[in-house]
Amino acid sequence: MAEEMVVKPDIEFIKRIQSAGGESLKKCFQCATCSVVCNLSPDSRPFPRKEMIWASWGLKDQLVRDPDIWLCHFCGDCTAYCPRGAKPGEVLGAVRQVAIEHYSTPTFLAEMVNDPKYLLFLIAFPLILIGAAIHYFGNFSPEGPVVYSKMLKPWPYVDFIFLGAAAYAVAVFAKGVMAYWQDLNVNPWKVRLKENVWLAVAEVVKDILFHNRFRKCTTYFNRSTSHLLVFLGFVGLFIVTAWASSYEWIFHKESPYAITDPIKWLAIPSAISLLWGIWLVIRDRQNPPENAGPGSYFDWLLIWVIAAVAVTGALCLVLRWMGLATLAYPTYYLHLVSVFFLFFYAPYTKMAHMVYRATAMIYAKLAERE
Structure with a gap:
């Protein structure tokens, strides 16, 4: 039997990503085109598809500590080829901004x-x-x-x-x-x-x-x-x-x-x-x-x-x-x-x-x- 996982979306975090430049986030329908076309994404646990899922679900703790949001250099390939116009590159840019705020003092x-x-x-x-x-x-x-x-x-x-x-x-x-x-x-x-x-x-x-x-x-x-x-x-x-x-x-x-x-x-x-x-x-x-x-x-x-x-x-x-x-x-x-x-x-x-x-x-x- 599969292990249960409780997801607790952070609605304010989703809104913050959207206001920081990731307003296209909810257009994503998880086709994984972004991960396929990215020349920087590793073969194991590729980005940015999983980050788009986490962002859509409002999983702030998972995202801000994710190394892959920084391995992304905003090449723009994912955004250019996205069939839905979800702009994964811009979404990850917004996530990086929120991550900086999270680790900054004050x-x-x-x-x-x-x-x-x-x-x-x-x-x-x-x-x-x-x-x-x-x-x-x-x-x-x-x-x-x-x-x-x-x-x-x-x-x-x-x-x-x-x-x-x-x-x-x-x-x-x-x-x-x-x-x-x-x-x-x-x-x-x-x-x-x-x-x-x-x-x-x-x-x-x-x-x-x-x-x-x-x-x-x-x-x-x-x-x-x-x-x-x-x-x-x-x-x-x-x-x-x-x-x-x-x-x-x-x-x-x-x-x-x-x-x-x-x-x-x-x-x-x-x-x-x-x-x-x-x-x-x-x-x-x-x-x-x-x-x-x-x-x-x-x-x-x-x-x-x-x-x-x-x-x-x-x-x-x-x-x-x-x-x-x-x-x-x-x-x-x-x-x-x-x-x-x-x-x-x-x-x-x-x-x-x-x-x-x-x-x-x-x-x-x-x-x-x-």
Whole structure:
């Protein structure tokens, strides 16, 4: 006799998925076309068919801890071939958003970040914080040549604000990832962190660096290029930031740096990569393949924040070269605000994909899920 299973649907969870971009969920009639056409789905317990079932039933606990929602890279193949227009790719995107909210601390902040009616409030926080720092410890309109450190000294003010934002984001990510790993590492896929863990990490890092999984996509194949450009731009600019910090803290070398300085040889190509990549992302999102949508607010929030960081950063450089102080310093202020927004709210936006997806990919390697 078959074992009985009691299903207790979470109606609010279903509504949350639908409101987060998965409004087509109930069109699914379980034909499994999505799992068949997906080039990333494993042969055993393939996705996204089972996730569509769980989402339709409102099985929140089952879904948020499911590694397969992160192994999905939203190739769009499932959405393009779905005969019912159920858009499994968009549904899994909504599930990932809910999973981020579930593992984030505090949860209410994650919900605010992903609700457009709170956007102005969220922007106001860094505007006021950085504005107050400039008002009390710096100068909104310094005299002489454009030197951004005259507006607000990097140490202790800029560094303190941004190191604090980064530390907060890291702490929230660490708490969320530990909770997620604990939920992941249960039967039927319980794994041990054994001797091959570093090999798994190395393989995942290689996959991320070269976007190997993205390149298996068909419908959204061009996303592999745009995402890779954005990713490489971020990596390059992160190295530039660390490099500049060493100039400031160790060698006591103040900015601005000459165009012949090696730091510029990395900074300028990285900025171009970021600008080019985010432009391609915006272009592709505005012209989606047939049957696919342009994306949800959750998708576009990160896109526009990255665009703001890239554009204001580039303008800061150009306006400084042109000596237009009246435009350069307000632009630098907006650049600081956009960078703070990007990193402080990172655990609650789509940027969290990098952390939770990497965790799921490592788990999948250890569990031989791939």
